[in-house]
Amino acid sequence: xxKYCYQNSRRQFLRxxxxxxxxxxxxxxLVKAFPIENAIPQPVPKEKITxxxxxxxxxxxxxxxxxxxxxxxxxxxxxxxxxGCAMGQCGxxxxxxxxxxxxxxxxxxTFNNGKTVTTIEGLAKEDQLHPLQEAFVVHDAxxxxxxxxxxxxxxxxxxxEKRAGSREDIQRYVSGNICRCGAYQNIVDAIASVQxxxxxx
Amino acid sequence: xxxxxxxxxxxxxxxxxxxxxxIEKVTGRAKYAAEHRIENIAYGVFVCSTIAKxxxxxxxxxxxxxxxxxxxxxTYKNCPATPGYEPLLPDGGKNPRQWWGLKVLYDNIVRFxxxxxxxxxxxxxxxxxxxxxxxxxxxQSEPFETDFHSARKDAAKLKASGTYSRGNAASLEGAFxxxxxxxxxxxxxxxxxxxxxxxxxxxxxxxxxxxDKTQGPKSMQGTLARLFAIPDKNVRVIVNYVGGAFGNAxxxxxxxxxxCIAAKKLKRPVKVVLTRPQMFNLTxxxxxxxxxxxxxxxxxxxxxxxxxxxISMTAxxxxxxEGIVNASRFLYACDHVQTNYKLLPLDVSVPTWMxxxxxxxxxxxxxxxxxxxxxQLKMDPVxxxxxxxPAINPESKLPWSSNYLKxxxxxxxxxxxxxxxxAVPGSKKEEGMLVGYGMANGxxxxxxxxxSVRAILLPNGTLTLQSAxxxxxxxxxxxxxxxxxxxxxxxxDKIRFTLGDSDLPPGPTQGxxxxxxxxxxxxxxxxxxxxxxxxxxxxxxxEGFKGATATAIxxxxxxxxxxxxxxxxxxxxxAAQKPFIEITKDSQGTNAQELKHATNSFSCHFVKVHVHPKxxxxxxxxxxxxxxxxxxxSDNTARSQMLGGVVGGIGMALKEELKFDHTTGQIIxxxxxxxxxxxxTDIPKTTVWFVNKPDPIINPIGAKGLGEIALIGxxxxxxxxxxxxxxxxxxxxxxxxxxxxxKTK
Numbered sequence: 001x002x003k004y005c006y007q008n009s010r011r012q013f014l015r016x017x018x019x020x021x022x023x024x025x026x027x028x029x030l031v032k033a034f035p036i037e038n039a040i041p042q043p044v045p046k047e048k049i050t051x052x053x054x055x056x057x058x059x060x061x062x063x064x065x066x067x068x069x070x071x072x073x074x075x076x077x078x079x080x081x082x083x084g085c086a087m088g089q090c091g092x093x094x095x096x097x098x099x100x101x102x103x104x105x106x107x108x109x110t111f112n113n114g115k116t117v118t119t120i121e122g123l124a125k126e127d128q129l130h131p132l133q134e135a136f137v138v139h140d141a142x143x144x145x146x147x148x149x150x151x152x153x154x155x156x157x158x159x160x161e162k163r164a165g166s167r168e169d170i171q172r173y174v175s176g177n178i179c180r181c182g183a184y185q186n187i188v189d190a191i192a193s194v195q196x197x198x199x200x201x
Numbered sequence: 202x203x204x205x206x207x208x209x210x211x212x213x214x215x216x217x218x219x220x221x222x223x224i225e226k227v228t229g230r231a232k233y234a235a236e237h238r239i240e241n242i243a244y245g246v247f248v249c250s251t252i253a254k255x256x257x258x259x260x261x262x263x264x265x266x267x268x269x270x271x272x273x274x275x276t277y278k279n280c281p282a283t284p285g286y287e288p289l290l291p292d293g294g295k296n297p298r299q300w301w302g303l304k305v306l307y308d309n310i311v312r313f314x315x316x317x318x319x320x321x322x323x324x325x326x327x328x329x330x331x332x333x334x335x336x337x338x339x340x341q342s343e344p345f346e347t348d349f350h351s352a353r354k355d356a357a358k359l360k361a362s363g364t365y366s367r368g369n370a371a372s373l374e375g376a377f378x379x380x381x382x383x384x385x386x387x388x389x390x391x392x393x394x395x396x397x398x399x400x401x402x403x404x405x406x407x408x409x410x411x412x413d414k415t416q417g418p419k420s421m422q423g424t425l426a427r428l429f430a431i432p433d434k435n436v437r438v439i440v441n442y443v444g445g446a447f448g449n450a451x452x453x454x455x456x457x458x459x460x461c462i463a464a465k466k467l468k469r470p471v472k473v474v475l476t477r478p479q480m481f482n483l484t485x486x487x488x489x490x491x492x493x494x495x496x497x498x499x500x501x502x503x504x505x506x507x508x509x510x511x512i513s514m515t516a517x518x519x520x521x522x523e524g525i526v527n528a529s530r531f532l533y534a535c536d537h538v539q540t541n542y543k544l545l546p547l548d549v550s551v552p553t554w555m556x557x558x559x560x561x562x563x564x565x566x567x568x569x570x571x572x573x574x575x576x577q578l579k580m581d582p583v584x585x586x587x588x589x590x591p592a593i594n595p596e597s598k599l600p601w602s603s604n605y606l607k608x609x610x611x612x613x614x615x616x617x618x619x620x621x622x623x624a625v626p627g628s629k630k631e632e633g634m635l636v637g638y639g640m641a642n643g644x645x646x647x648x649x650x651x652x653s654v655r656a657i658l659l660p661n662g663t664l665t666l667q668s669a670x671x672x673x674x675x676x677x678x679x680x681x682x683x684x685x686x687x688x689x690x691x692x693x694d695k696i697r698f699t700l701g702d703s704d705l706p707p708g709p710t711q712g713x714x715x716x717x718x719x720x721x722x723x724x725x726x727x728x729x730x731x732x733x734x735x736x737x738x739x740x741x742x743x744e745g746f747k748g749a750t751a752t753a754i755x756x757x758x759x760x761x762x763x764x765x766x767x768x769x770x771x772x773x774x775x776a777a778q779k780p781f782i783e784i785t786k787d788s789q790g791t792n793a794q795e796l797k798h799a800t801n802s803f804s805c806h807f808v809k810v811h812v813h814p815k816x817x818x819x820x821x822x823x824x825x826x827x828x829x830x831x832x833x834x835s836d837n838t839a840r841s842q843m844l845g846g847v848v849g850g851i852g853m854a855l856k857e858e859l860k861f862d863h864t865t866g867q868i869i870x871x872x873x874x875x876x877x878x879x880x881x882t883d884i885p886k887t888t889v890w891f892v893n894k895p896d897p898i899i900n901p902i903g904a905k906g907l908g909e910i911a912l913i914g915x916x917x918x919x920x921x922x923x924x925x926x927x928x929x930x931x932x933x934x935x936x937x938x939x940x941x942x943x944k945t946k
Binding site: 043044063065066070073074077078079080081082083084085086087089090092119120121123124129133136137138140142143144145146147148149152170171172174175177178179180181182183184185186187188 | 842
């Protein structure tokens with residue numbers, strides 16, 4: 001990984017921020033520029049990857065720094081997977097990688113070479129919605145819709161992992177999916193209804 | 202195992218249709234601003250200031266310019282002249298169409314920590330992000346102030362922003378019971394899930410298309426036309442979906458002009474998406490506030506006087522004010538009311554309207570004070586509110602267009618089980634936890650603005666309605682289809698509502714709980730006109746309809762019928778030799794004075810909490826939220842909006858607080874890890890109930906507004922329930938175990 005990083009030592013960074021804090025108490029001061037002597041851009045590595053995305057083989061030569069999320073959205077045009085924070089804190093970008101749920105913003109695309117990825121676009125079969133998509137419609141488990149794909153991908157995994165045995169369990173095991181409109185109660189209702197129906201997810 | 206879906210049955214599901222855009226949203230097909238695919242797009246990333254106040258001395262951008270894929274670095278030094286940025290016109294006169302607020306990349310002045318000072322544009326997001334780290338900026342820093350509570354104590358720093366007085370300020374002196382308290386609320390940030398995003402595409406020098414996250418495509422069109430001094434018709438703003446906003450997309454933020462300026466300079470489409478940390482600093486927030494509320498009552502509980510003082514923060518470079526003290530003037534009958542509101546400018550970015558702007562903060566103080574008064578009078582808090590119910594609006598002296606708060610009280614008490622409320626705070630336990638019940642009211646103005654809607658009826662009976670609005674999540678599309686379907690008595694399946702494009706007939710900006718009232722009225726009028734047009738066409742062109750009076754002709758279900766004769770729309774259009782029918786209708790706005798009535802929506806929230814007697818951990822057990830919002834148009838989406846208000850209120854009461862490091866002026870918790878928002882696990886069983894009686898005055902559809910009152914009052918209801926459980930009144934949000942007296946050893 002080292003070769004992908006700009007060489008800016010941690011110590012130097014700390015020294016700079018330390019300087020900033022100390023100086024800000026003074027009435028007027030010059031803030032030292034961020035030290036850039038060592039921050040020389042390195043050549044960006046390109047890597048060739050092949051993934052099975054929603055059943056379709058996708059090959060691309062990509063920038064080694066590209067996250068799986070940005071690869072899906074910016075390069076494959078699969079924008080159903082949402083970017084809410086890009087720091088693994090909101091769950092909007094959850095996809096299934098080899099069947100496991102994962103924040104796609106925290107995974108570099110190259111890490112997923114040879115893997116199988118399912119996104120929200122891969123759930124419905126032709127015009128037939130996935131049972132949890134259907135339940136989200138029926139229970140109005142959304143408002144703005146932006147967190148919805150992540151909630152659905154997470155909800156499916158929650159049921160598959162057998163973590164949907166009680167409302168409290170559902171709440172706990174999808175608690176990594178933030179919804180600011182506040183559709184939480186309806187989302188849990190939707191997941192619970194699919195769990196109760198016994199349908200295969 | 203108990204049934205999983207037994208929480209609150211969504212009683213509306215059986216008789217209501219699903220959200221109109223639900224399928225698009227659950228399949229991932231709904232396209233948000235940043236998701237439009239544009240050929241040859243470049244990516245812009247902001248470099249933000251690392252001081253809170255001062256000037257830029259030098260910008261070292263050499264290494265960044267040499268980095269891979271970098272196309273340009275735009276700073277105040279090379280930012281192209283932009284007409285709307287100029288304070289003066291070429292003839293020396295003042296520019297009346299100047300950009301509102303901070304002009305990004307315009308000058309070398311730093312006004313707050315994290316202000317964008319450069320835009321790095323590259324051929325990929327990765328390259329732009331990497332190059333942004335290489336831009337090195339030297340500043341001349343100046344003393345700054347970000348600490349609201351230390352600054353507000355210096356009267357010289359405050360800016361008067363309105364006083365109000367009726368009756369006698371001395372009325373409180375002889376009160377049987379008097380309560381007074383200081384209430385403080387922190388900065389709260391909207392933090393919608395969708396990041397603020399703009400894609401700008403120029404065609405030549407004077408034609409601009411913008412894909413933007415905005416609550417007002419039409420207003421954005423005008424703003425951008427002024428910025429670049431081009432005609433409105435040369436600017437097209439597209440916003441098919443808005444991923445939540447709660448007020449923060451009411452105005453353009455720095456990403457909008459920056460993307461447009463960069464795209465014009467580079468002659469290439471540019472996309473600028475803010476990062477999550479930037480969302481906490483660059484898209485407005487609910488300002489930090491201090492309030493002092495004093496009120497008194499006679500021994501029967503009649504309010505003798507209210508004195509409400511408030512201070513809220515704003516930016517040094519722009520004033521932002523909201524109606525913090527307003528509800529105290531009219532929510533209850535009281536002859537003697539004084540309010541005073543002041544602003545405190547600090548070296549921070551500017552606040553903006555956030556769901557329930559002003560009233561959410563003000564009602565926390567007002568409704569907590571009334572609860573305290575009720576406690577001291579040994580009265581039931583609901584009974585005290587009924588005692589002071591205002592027959593008319595005591596501020597404007599106008600009668601209410603409708604006010605069914607008393608219905609809310611009755612139903613709310615029944616649904617929450619109010620008779621289980623302990624009369625003595627802290628006296629009741631359940632499962633080892635202290636139990637408390639609380640309630641509080643919310644109120645917000647119900648407005649009606651101007652809107653225009655076009656109706657296009659095709660021979661196959663499909664009706665398309667169009668207006669340049671956006672839908673940030675409440676379900677505007679769904680509600681408009683419902684209004685048209687009810688008015689025409691047509692199946693909703695035959696009706697579409699198109700929005701999200703500034704080229705459509707002008708619609709309102711979505712905000713202030715007015716969209717349904719404003720836009721719905723225009724939909725109603727265009728449907729009325731359509732019916733009339735169908736009747737007239739039938740009369741003129743259909744043989745069998747001779748002798749009918751126009752109004753006797755029925756148009757139900759898209760069939761034109763009169764005395765046993767039935768004609769399809771297709772046949773009618775053939776007879777009339779028209780390929781389709783197109784009608785556009787304007788609906789003029791109105792106001793309380795014109796209506797001779799005070800128009801408001803009301804809510805009343807009931808909350809049951811558990812508090813652990815040792816750890817003081819707070820668990821909300823149940824919420825019943827009731828509202829008088831006039832006629833409910835779309836049951837399903839209206840219920841969801843109320844549920845959302847409860848979640849927002851829980852965040853305000855127990856979790857959300859943006860914090861500064863006052864030694865650097867920097868925000869220290871600008872992420873979802875540091876800024877605590879409500880999660881799935883925080884959400885109790887919630888029941889929604891609507892009065893659902895049409896308002897006879899405000900508009901022909903009878904609907905008032907819903908978005909704001911869903912949240913306003915919630916924080917006080919929770920605080921009051923916590924008081925009832927523990928006997929401790931916390932007046933500083935958010936309420937935490939520590940503020941209830943829990944001490945870590």
